[in-house]
Amino acid sequence: MAVFTRGFGGRAREQDDRLPPGQFLTEDFPVLSAGPTPRIDTDEWEFQIRTEAGETHRWDWDALQALQQDDITRDIHCVTRWTKLGTSWQGVSLDTLFADVESSYDFVMAHSYGGYTTNIPLEDLLDGKAWIATGFNGEPLEAEHGGPARLLIPHLYFWKSAKWVRGLVMQQDDEPGFWEQNGYHAYGDPWLEQRYS
Amino acid sequence: MRRTGHVDVWKTATVVSATQLTPSGRSLVLDVPGWGGNLAGQHADVRLTAPDGYQAVRSYSIASADAGDRLEIAVDRVPDGEVSPFLVDAIEVGDQVEVRGPLGGWFVWRPEETEPVLLVGGGSGIVPLMAMVRAHEASGSTAPFRLVYSVRSPEDAFFAEELSAATGVEVTWIYTRRAPDGWPRPAGRLAAADLQALEAAGVEAPSVFACGPTGFVEAVADTLVTIGHDPARIKTERFGGA
Numbered sequence A: 001m002a003v004f005t006r007g008f009g010g011r012a013r014e015q016d017d018r019l020p021p022g023q024f025l026t027e028d029f030p031v032l033s034a035g036p037t038p039r040i041d042t043d044e045w046e047f048q049i050r051t052e053a054g055e056t057h058r059w060d061w062d063a064l065q066a067l068q069q070d071d072i073t074r075d076i077h078c079v080t081r082w083t084k085l086g087t088s089w090q091g092v093s094l095d096t097l098f099a100d101v102e103s104s105y106d107f108v109m110a111h112s113y114g115g116y117t118t119n120i121p122l123e124d125l126l127d128g129k130a131w132i133a134t135g136f137n138g139e140p141l142e143a144e145h146g147g148p149a150r151l152l153i154p155h156l157y158f159w160k161s162a163k164w165v166r167g168l169v170m171q172q173d174d175e176p177g178f179w180e181q182n183g184y185h186a187y188g189d190p191w192l193e194q195r196y197s
Numbered sequence B: 001m002r003r004t005g006h007v008d009v010w011k012t013a014t015v016v017s018a019t020q021l022t023p024s025g026r027s028l029v030l031d032v033p034g035w036g037g038n039l040a041g042q043h044a045d046v047r048l049t050a051p052d053g054y055q056a057v058r059s060y061s062i063a064s065a066d067a068g069d070r071l072e073i074a075v076d077r078v079p080d081g082e083v084s085p086f087l088v089d090a091i092e093v094g095d096q097v098e099v100r101g102p103l104g105g106w107f108v109w110r111p112e113e114t115e116p117v118l119l120v121g122g123g124s125g126i127v128p129l130m131a132m133v134r135a136h137e138a139s140g141s142t143a144p145f146r147l148v149y150s151v152r153s154p155e156d157a158f159f160a161e162e163l164s165a166a167t168g169v170e171v172t173w174i175y176t177r178r179a180p181d182g183w184p185r186p187a188g189r190l191a192a193a194d195l196q197a198l199e200a201a202g203v204e205a206p207s208v209f210a211c212g213p214t215g216f217v218e219a220v221a222d223t224l225v226t227i228g229h230d231p232a233r234i235k236t237e238r239f240g241g242a
């Protein structure tokens, strides 16, 4: 039973059933990162998927652009409690990128320029659930939001949508990534409020 | 790293003192049975529940780094905000809220760390840095500590007296709107030249903690990287807002 705070009335807020528990709506797009914003030129950018057999699948910027591009409209939920409804992205489905990848491992560690990592079960990346996003609202994705390319996994808290993503490494076990080692939940389902470990 | 075992549990907190720090900022000391201390730089989630059951939760950095069951937070009023005006203007000694934490294992300074440290705070972003300054002093650490604190005017500085009296930290004040009379640096936003001046003064390759409103932290971190700091040694905490 929560204790009441004397005199606190809160504010009449819009109720919306698209809001997971404990989230509030925001119209702006807050920025949260652990350090400075890396600035990576699309000329130097490369994305890799590495398997347990030591096989590395690589795409440079032009190769990524040559793939089927999706328009994606989804709600996004940050663990710091903001939710933004109906955000519009452009990018490449991970189903496309994983089409030729052979692996029997069930987990993935995402690695970013700047050293960030985050762990995700493979099944949460496939079947139309995740993308490498390079556009937001029809414009190239800005560096502070993870451009030139970030992961987009809208059904998990947004720290899983690693900014400045550069590669995915197949993992046998679910090892914690950066925020997960620093007290955040291993999986991060917003509807179950899986914020902290 | 300290594993915080029961952060998912909300604990009842009683306000035991409330002190106005600035025209818009106030410090609250909370007594939280079972809190058990925190590291310098961690934050807590604060939950308020209205009589009709409506709840609001916000994160606040912890200004204290003691081992006991008390913690200090310092809140700046965001105009039109839902929670911060209540904490700054309305809550009183004896009132209760709930807290969860301590949270965060990244933006922390531990007394075992010996390398030079540069703290850069904007506005209420001083709060977790204050915990670091206090932990540094309390532990007798000899790690070189330097703080750059950006505020609008002298009246807007949190913990101004304590910072001016603190031993073991060199403080550089940056006034963005109005400087004290006779102050050598004209009022204006923190710029590359201010940070470069520190290096000229011999602060080498420190680990950096930068904290404040998102726009401030973004600008500071970019500037530090541009003037040659190693991005891997810059830790940031963004409070949100402009």
Ligand SMILES: Cc1cc2nc3c(=O)[nH]c(=O)nc-3n(C[C@H](O)[C@H](O)[C@H](O)COP(=O)(O)OP(=O)(O)OC[C@H]3O[C@@H](n4cnc5c(N)ncnc54)[C@H](O)[C@@H]3O)c2cc1C
Residues within 6 Å of the ligand: A028, A080, B043, B058, B059, B060, B061, B062, B074, B075, B076, B077, B078, B079, B080, B081, B082, B083, B084, B085, B124, B127, B128, B213, B237, B238, B239, B240, B241, B242
């Ligand atoms: C890890 C962490 C630590 C924090 N520590 C502190 C702290 O020590 N002291 C402190 O005062 N605040 C701190 N904050 C910010 C705090 O959590 C709240 O966001 C702030 O108090 C505003 O809440 P509110 O309910 O009054 O405003 P809301 O009703 O949530 O917001 C009202 C409007 O203000 C804007 N806004 C929200 N936050 C800010 C901000 N910080 N600056 C400017 N505009 C803003 C919003 O975008 C919105 O438009 C911290 C935030 C984080 C994420």
